[in-house]
Amino acid sequence: MRSNIIILGVLAAFFFLSAAAYTLWHMAAYDGRVEWAGTLGLALTGIMSVFIAFYLVLTRRSQHGEMPADRLDADIDDGDPDEGHFSPWSWWPISLAAAFALMFLSIAGPTFLIPIGAGLFVIVMVGWVYEHYRGNFSR
Numbered sequence: 273m274r275s276n277i278i279i280l281g282v283l284a285a286f287f288f289l290s291a292a293a294y295t296l297w298h299m300a301a302y303d304g305r306v307e308w309a310g311t312l313g314l315a316l317t318g319i320m321s322v323f324i325a326f327y328l329v330l331t332r333r334s335q336h337g338e339m340p341a342d343r344l345d346a347d348i349d350d351g352d353p354d355e356g357h358f359s360p361w362s363w364w365p366i367s368l369a370a371a372f373a374l375m376f377l378s379i380a381g382p383t384f385l386i387p388i389g390a391g392l393f394v395i396v397m398v399g400w401v402y403e404h405y406r407g408n409f410s411r
Contacts, residue, residue: 273332273339280325287318364400371396 291314298307332339340351375389 273328274342277325277328277332280321280328284318284321284325287314287321291315291318359403362400362403364396364403367396368393368400 291311294314295306295311298310299305340346343350371389371392374392375386378385378389
């Protein structure tokens with residue numbers, strides 16, 4: 273995490289310097305006018321880097337120690353937490369994508385399909401939530 277903080281600090285400095293250079297270059301080339309889109313885009317990207325680095329500093333401080341990725345003596349298993357239970361055989365995510373595709377496609381075309389897509393969305397979400405409560409994979 274320490275290396276990420278350093279990288280984001282370097283990126284923030286780069287974007288702030290780029291914003292200043294871009295502004296001065298544009299002012300020199302176009303009779304003192306400032307091109308606000310590029311200047312603000314580069315400056316806001318630098319601010320975003322500062323925000324993320326600040327969040328990582330606070331996170332590192334709250335963990336009271338080094339992350340396994342920052343230690344040279346750490347094993348791969350030290351930074352490998354349990355991520356939860358996922359079912360690789362599940363067809364519900366594909367059905368959910370199809371319901372969303374139907375709803376968003378119907379926005380551009382036949383709008384009568386929006387309620388059908390919304391109904392399919394509700395059915396698919398209930399099926400996905402309760403897939404481990406029935407059938408061969410019930411607990």
